[in-house]
Amino acid sequence: VQLVESGGGLVQPGGSLRLSCAASGFAFSSYGFTWHRQAAGKEREWVAGISGGSGGSTNYAASIKGRFTISRDNAKNTVYLQMNSLKPEDTAVYYCYTLYLGVAYWGQGTQVTVSS
Numbered sequence: 623v624q625l626v627e628s629g630g631g632l633v634q635p636g637g638s639l640r641l642s643c644a645a646s647g648f649a650f651s652s653y654g655f656t657w658h659r660q661a662a663g664k665e666r667e668w669v670a671g672i673s674g675g676s677g678g679s680t681n682y683a684a685s686i687k688g689r690f691t692i693s694r695d696n697a698k699n700t701v702y703l704q705m706n707s708l709k710p711e712d713t714a715v716y717y718c719y720t721l722y723l724g725v726a727y728w729g730q731g732t733q734v735t736v737s738s
Contacts, residue, residue: 623727625645625727625728626729627642627716627718627730629641629642629732630716630733630734633736634736634737635708635738636707637708637736638704638705639708640704640705641734642702643702644698645699645718646699651675651696654674654720655701655719655720656668656669656718657701658717659714659734661715662714668683669683669690670691671692672692686705686712689706690705691704691706710736713734713736716733717730
């Protein structure tokens with residue numbers, strides 16, 4: 623099982639980024655995924671989640687609700703996090719996560735910096 627995030631970078635406040643999490647090594651469509659983030663000096667926090675299967679129900683942390691959207695493309699084995707109206711406090715390393723056969727898997731993370 624491997625999770626590889628991409629899409630991070632430097633963006634001005636109010637801007638947008640789309641993060642991707644490419645998964646391999648297991649039956650992607652059957653499993654849920656979550657995005658988390660960790661700012662410097664702070665604990666890792668949950669950001670958003672999407673369930674497995676074609677339905678893909680979603681839920682979001684209050685701090686990002688209405689600005690971020692999680693989605694998945696089962697044909698591409700990829701989970702996305704569309705981030706709009708970014709704020710400086712969104713600056714963090716963003717990680718995707720899944721639980722497969724009772725084992726937790728994390729990606730390596732992608733840095734998002736929101737600054738003017």
